Amino acid sequence: MTILLPAIRDNLVKKRLLILGGTGDAAELAVRASQIADIEVVSSLAGRTQQPFTPKTGTVRIGGFGGAAGLAAFLLVSAARPYGGYANGEDRPIDFLIDATHPFAAQISANAAVAAAECNVPFLMLVRPAWERVEGDRWIEVAGYSEAARALLGLSQRVFLTIGRQELAAFAGLDAIWFLMRAIDPPALNSPIPNGKLLLARGPFSLEDERQLLLEYQIDTIVSKNSGGGATYAKIVAARELGIPVVMVQRPPIPDVEQVADVAGAIAWLVKQL
Known part of the structure; x- marks a missing residue:
C-alpha cells in the first residue's frame, strides 16, 4: 500500500483531458498537453485506419463510444485508467474534452458536442482552416x-x-x-x-x-x-x-461551440481552463 500511495496521489491531482484524435494535429496536441504537469492525456482513435496518427504519449484507446450516450458515459466514468483508478478501484471522469478529429468526421463531432453539454464538460474543437480559392483555381x-x-x-x-x-x-x-x-x-x-x-x-x-x-x-x-x-x-x-x-x-456543418485553428490555440485554451 505504501508503494501505491505516490501514484494514487498523482492520479488525484491531475486533470484528465480526452482528445478525440486520429489526425496529425491531435497527435501533436497529445504530446504538448502531456508536458503540462497538471494534465493526464487520454487519446481516442476511431480505429478506421490501419495506420492512424498514434500519439507518442499518454493513454490511447481505439474504437467507437456507441454514440453520444456512450461518449457521455465515458466522460462521466472513464474506462481508461493508466494509474489504476481511485484508491477504492473506481474510474475517474474526464475533466476536459477536445475534438481534434478530421474536419469531415461530422458524426463524432456532433456526438461530442451533445455529450459534453450533457455532462457539463468544457469542450473545444480544433478545426484547421479550410482551403480558400485563390486566383488561378478552377x-x-x-x-x-x-x-x-x-x-x-x-x-x-x-x-x-x-x-x-x-x-x-x-x-x-x-x-x-x-x-x-x-x-x-x-x-x-x-x-x-x-x-x-x-x-x-x-x-x-x-x-x-x-x-x-x-x-x-x-x-x-x-x-x-x-x-x-x-x-x-x-x-x-x-x-x-x-x-x-x-x-x-465542402465540409459538413460543425457544432456551434468554441473553436481554435491550431494546436497552439488548443494549448492556450487548456491552460486557461486550469
Whole structure:
C-alpha cells in the first residue's frame, strides 16, 4: 500500500483531458498537453485506419463510444485508467474534452458536442482552416460525394480521386471515366470501387511529386475534400499551375461551440481552463 500511495496521489491531482484524435494535429496536441504537469492525456482513435496518427504519449484507446450516450458515459466514468483508478478501484471522469478529429468526421463531432453539454464538460474543437480559392483555381464546389460524381459527367475522362477509401462507392457507376484513387488504406473487401488504379500513400506530398503524378497519369480533373492543412495542399497548387479543374467537396456543418485553428490555440485554451 505504501508503494501505491505516490501514484494514487498523482492520479488525484491531475486533470484528465480526452482528445478525440486520429489526425496529425491531435497527435501533436497529445504530446504538448502531456508536458503540462497538471494534465493526464487520454487519446481516442476511431480505429478506421490501419495506420492512424498514434500519439507518442499518454493513454490511447481505439474504437467507437456507441454514440453520444456512450461518449457521455465515458466522460462521466472513464474506462481508461493508466494509474489504476481511485484508491477504492473506481474510474475517474474526464475533466476536459477536445475534438481534434478530421474536419469531415461530422458524426463524432456532433456526438461530442451533445455529450459534453450533457455532462457539463468544457469542450473545444480544433478545426484547421479550410482551403480558400485563390486566383488561378478552377474549383467546382459541391456539397457531397454524389454531387461530385454528377459534376464529372461530360467534364472528365481521367480523374484523380483523393477523398479516402470510404466514399469510393459514389463513383463506382461512372464506367466511362478512369480513376486514379489515393487512400491511406485499401477499401473494404468486396466494396464497390470505380475503374482505375489504387495508390496507397499518406501525406505530406511535395508539389514536385504531385505535379509529376498529374502529368504521368494524364489527369484532367481532381476530386478532393476541402480538408485544409498543408499535408495534401500541394495537389491543389499543382492543379492550379496545370489549369486542371478541382471538384471540391465542402465540409459538413460543425457544432456551434468554441473553436481554435491550431494546436497552439488548443494549448492556450487548456491552460486557461486550469
